[in-house]
Amino acid sequence: MTSSSAENDTTAWSRAAVPGRPPADVPRQAWRAYFEATALLQDRLERTLRSGAELHLADYNLLLLLTEAPGGHLRMGELASLMVFSPSRVTYQVKTLEKRGLVERRACPEDGRGQEAVITDAGRRLFRRASALHARQVQELFLDRVDEAEAETLLRVFSRLGCALEDDEQPPAG
Amino acid sequence: MTSSSAENDTTAWSRAAVPGRPPADVPRQAWRAYFEATALLQDRLERTLRSGAELHLADYNLLLLLTEAPGGHLRMGELASLMVFSPSRVTYQVKTLEKRGLVERRACPEDGRGQEAVITDAGRRLFRRASALHARQVQELFLDRVDEAEAETLLRVFSRLGCALEDDEQPPAG
DNA sequence: TACAGTTGATTCAAATTTCAACAACACACC
């Protein structure tokens, strides 16, 4: 793409698997490939949702979480931790969705400090539309390109990583 | 973590493999796990670099690219495409690094329109420090938790995905 | 040379994100 000199195999961001070369460090190459492909993938998903449904990927995920939550509502803090967002970012994001009528806010019954975000009917409708679009793209860009055995490995690895990351977040539990 | 009620298995973003429930769609679960773990991971890496080296993950990657580039310099456009950033974002980012003396800019010799970003000695020094920090964390959070066979699968899958994503970017080549 | 069409990068305004206070409430304890 950029230069044609052969020594560029060293260039870490190069996507291609390095052909004629000692196996090098497979895990590190894997990390790199993972990191790069992820950036491309998220960029793609983001653009599609924006042009096709006027939603950021984050908006989509927020609506997804609310859709799946029993009662269609979640506390701000739950949203924050599920989305790995700062509290103020969630506040802002919910506000913008509220302006568009896709979400409502209400005080939390059990806790006077709390706020809940509730998905509206309009929100559900838009989510349904966006969901079709998004799911199709995930299928094309990801699922169609991964076989069953690979998917099992991915599931195993990333579940493990996810759990570990959550756990060593609050190790001083007891 | 948040609630204790059992019905929360439905919550899609829940990291854990859903225990008492039909195997569901492994590939789709894999996608979800991948997506979630990635968010957690990036958040962690970002925080560490920021507190430990006053660098955003994006700053780090930019310096990494320049470090690896022959001559320590890259065109703005190359940076943009490698980092999957918009042109204006690259402009801004390079400017901030320039203010800190980590990078310099200069006109591109071959093309009067072009600009190059060049890493400075200070940039290399800071990168070296940050790199140690970052590499250690990648090791702990990712590499240590993936075995050799899994790494091979990850490398294969994400290389494939990355190539595919790059390719169907410019399909109208000929 | 002059012209139209491209490309590479920057600018500006608007949207988003962060971070550091801040307010309101819950809880424990006296």
Add this chain to the structure above:
DNA sequence: GGTGTGTTGTTGAAATTTGAATCAACTGTA
């Protein structure tokens, strides 16, 4: 009941990101 302490969310200012112009330099063509 009152008092500290920790939680839950919001606010406001500054930093960052986006997207639509804009500018300048290259290209090809006559």
